[in-house]
Amino acid sequence: MTAGASAEAAAREALRGWVRERSAAAVPDDFDDHTPLIASGLVTSLQITDLLLVVEEMRSAPLDPASLRPGVFRDIDTIYATFLADRLGS
Amino acid sequence: MSPESLAETVLRLSTVSRSSPRDPNETTHWPEPDSLDRAQWFTSPELISVYGTPLWDSLDDHARRQLSFWEAVGFYSLNIHGEKLLIEGIARRLYQPGLEDVAEYLHHFLDEENQHSIWFATFCLRYGGKIYPDRKVAFPREHAPGEEDLLFFARVAVFEELVDRYNSAMGRDDRLAPVARRINANHHDEETRHLVFGRRLVEHLWRWHAPGWSDETVAGVRAHLAGYVMATWREYYNPDVYRDAGFPDPYATARQAWDHPATAAHRAALTARSLRWLYEAGILEAPVLS
Numbered sequence: 117m118t119a120g121a122s123a124e125a126a127a128r129e130a131l132r133g134w135v136r137e138r139s140a141a142a143v144p145d146d147f148d149d150h151t152p153l154i155a156s157g158l159v160t161s162l163q164i165t166d167l168l169l170v171v172e173e174m175r176s177a178p179l180d181p182a183s184l185r186p187g188v189f190r191d192i193d194t195i196y197a198t199f200l201a202d203r204l205g206s
Numbered sequence: 207m208s209p210e211s212l213a214e215t216v217l218r219l220s221t222v223s224r225s226s227p228r229d230p231n232e233t234t235h236w237p238e239p240d241s242l243d244r245a246q247w248f249t250s251p252e253l254i255s256v257y258g259t260p261l262w263d264s265l266d267d268h269a270r271r272q273l274s275f276w277e278a279v280g281f282y283s284l285n286i287h288g289e290k291l292l293i294e295g296i297a298r299r300l301y302q303p304g305l306e307d308v309a310e311y312l313h314h315f316l317d318e319e320n321q322h323s324i325w326f327a328t329f330c331l332r333y334g335g336k337i338y339p340d341r342k343v344a345f346p347r348e349h350a351p352g353e354e355d356l357l358f359f360a361r362v363a364v365f366e367e368l369v370d371r372y373n374s375a376m377g378r379d380d381r382l383a384p385v386a387r388r389i390n391a392n393h394h395d396e397e398t399r400h401l402v403f404g405r406r407l408v409e410h411l412w413r414w415h416a417p418g419w420s421d422e423t424v425a426g427v428r429a430h431l432a433g434y435v436m437a438t439w440r441e442y443y444n445p446d447v448y449r450d451a452g453f454p455d456p457y458a459t460a461r462q463a464w465d466h467p468a469t470a471a472h473r474a475a476l477t478a479r480s481l482r483w484l485y486e487a488g489i490l491e492a493p494v495l496s
C-alpha cells in the first residue's frame with residue numbers, strides 16, 4: 117500500500133468513526149462510504165461545523181468557503197473526494 | 207395590570223427603535239489602524255475561549271492580550287454570519303400572513319441588524335484585515351405548518367441571548383480598548399429590545415402552532431433547538447483565531463478547549479441563565495447542557 121492509499125484509508129475510517137459516534141439517527145448495519153448521510157438523517161445541518169473541523173484537521177488546512185454546498189456532504193465518498201483527495205490522495 | 211399583548215410590545219419597541227442613533231460614527235470613535243494600541247484587551251479575559259484551560263495558564267500577559275484581539279475578530283465574525291442569516295430570514299417573513307402585526311418591528315429589526323454588521327465588519331476589516339469564514343451549511347427539509355417560523359425565530363432568540371451575555375459584560379468592562387467596549391455596549395443596547403421581541407414572538411408562535419403538531423414534530427423541534435445551542439457554542443472555539451494568535455496546532459487547540467471541563471462549565475452556566483425562559487414557556491423540556 118502506498119503512503120497515499122493508507123492515508124486515504126485512515127481518513128475514510130476516521131470519517132466513518134465520526135458518523136458512528138455523532139450520528140443523529142441509527143446507523144444501518146451496511147453503513148459504508150456510499151450511504152446517504154443527509155437524506156437518511158444521519159447527519160444534520162447542525163453537525164456540519166463539527167464535521168468541517170474534523171475534515172480541516174485531516175487536511176491540516178482551512179477549506180475554501182466556496183466549496184461548502186449541501187451536495188458535498190452527500191456521503192463519505194463525496195466528502196473525501198471534495199475536501200481530502202487533493203491533500204491525501206496517492 | 208394585564209400583560210402587554212404582542213401588538214403592544216411591537217408598538218413600544220418600534221417607538222424606541224425610531225429614536226436610537228443609527229450612524230455608528232455618532233457613537234463610536236474608530237482609531238486609525240496604525241494608532242490602535244494592540245497591547246490592550248479586546249475581549250474580557252474571562253470570556254476568551256481558552257480561559258481556564260492549561261493553554262491559558264501557559265500564556266504570558268502579552269500573548270493573552272494578542273489572543274484577546276483575534277478572539278474579538280472571531281466573536282464579531284460569528285455575529286456577522288448570524289446576522290446575515292437573521293436578515294435573510296426576516297426579509298423573507300415581512301408581511302407574511304400571520305405575521306402582519308409584527309411587520310413594523312421587523313423593519314426596525316432588519317435595519318438594526320444591518321447596522322450591527324457594519325460595526326462588526328468595520329472592526330474586523332479595519333484592524334484585523336479579515337472576517338473569518340462561516341462553517342455553517344443548511345440542508346432544506348420538510349416542515350410541519352408553522353414549524354419553520356418557530357425554529358427560525360427560536361434560533362434567532364437563542365443566538366442573540368448567548369451573544370448578549372458577552373456584549374453586556376464587555377460593554378461594561380473598562381479593561382477593554384474603548385472601540386471594543388463601545389461596539390459591545392452599542393450592540394447590547396439594541397439587542398435588549400430584540401430579546402424582548404424574540405421571547406414574546408417565540409412564545410406566541412409556540413402557543414399558536416405547537417398544539418397542532420404531532421409528538422414527533424414537537425420532539426424534533428426540541429432536539430433541533432438543543433442541537434442548535436451546541437452548534438452555536440462550537441463556533442466560539444475557532445481554529446482561525448488560534449492560528450492568527452500564533453498557536454502551532456489550531457485544530458488541536460479548538461478540540462482541547464472545547465473538551466475542557468472549565469469551558470464546559472462556562473457554557474452550561476451561561477446557557478442555563480440565557481435559556482431559562484424556553485423551559486418556562488414549555489418549549490424546551492430539559493436543561494440543555496453544553
Ligand SMILES: [Fe+2]
Pocket residue numbers: 289318319322393397
Ligand atoms: Fe445584532
Ligand SMILES: [Fe+2]
Pocket residue numbers: 319366396397400
Ligand atoms: Fe439582534
